[in-house]
Amino acid sequence: MFDIGWSELVVIAVVALIAIGPKELPGVLRMVGQWMGKARKMASEFQGQFQEAMREAEMADLKKSFDEVREAATGITSGNIMTSLHKDVSDALQIDKPVDAQVASAIDAPVTPTTPAPPTPETFVEAETHAAAGEPLAITSEVKPEPAPAQDETPPQPDVLKDARAS
Numbered sequence: 001m002f003d004i005g006w007s008e009l010v011v012i013a014v015v016a017l018i019a020i021g022p023k024e025l026p027g028v029l030r031m032v033g034q035w036m037g038k039a040r041k042m043a044s045e046f047q048g049q050f051q052e053a054m055r056e057a058e059m060a061d062l063k064k065s066f067d068e069v070r071e072a073a074t075g076i077t078s079g080n081i082m083t084s085l086h087k088d089v090s091d092a093l094q095i096d097k098p099v100d101a102q103v104a105s106a107i108d109a110p111v112t113p114t115t116p117a118p119p120t121p122e123t124f125v126e127a128e129t130h131a132a133a134g135e136p137l138a139i140t141s142e143v144k145p146e147p148a149p150a151q152d153e154t155p156p157q158p159d160v161l162k163d164a165r166a167s
Helices: 006-020 025-078 082-092 103-108 121-133
Strands: none
Touching: 025 103
């Protein structure tokens, strides 16, 4: 801090001895030592308070960032697809109670077969329009019969693949 060497301290001591005198010099040195102790104590208190304020500011920043991360995590988990899938699966696995009233009534009610309604004239009109347009009513595969071979003809032999070997 201060650039005071040993030679400069010796000069200050000689001047203090001459100016103050040998009788009062020990009391003055004691008072200077006390002032230096008080100055060091005040400097260390200031430094401690400054470091404590820095730690509090750092802790406040850490707490703020932790709260932001926690809010983001709760925002993600509330709309998380895995959470909703887990809930749906657990609801589906509950065999004891039905999901809603319609399912409960369908499970409890006996099943009676129904007969189809008789065809109406509109059904025939629709079938005729499809037939006129050449559209089938249902998608089916068409099977074409193969002509029967004549008795004097031999059936064609299937193509036989031969092994081709390099010689």
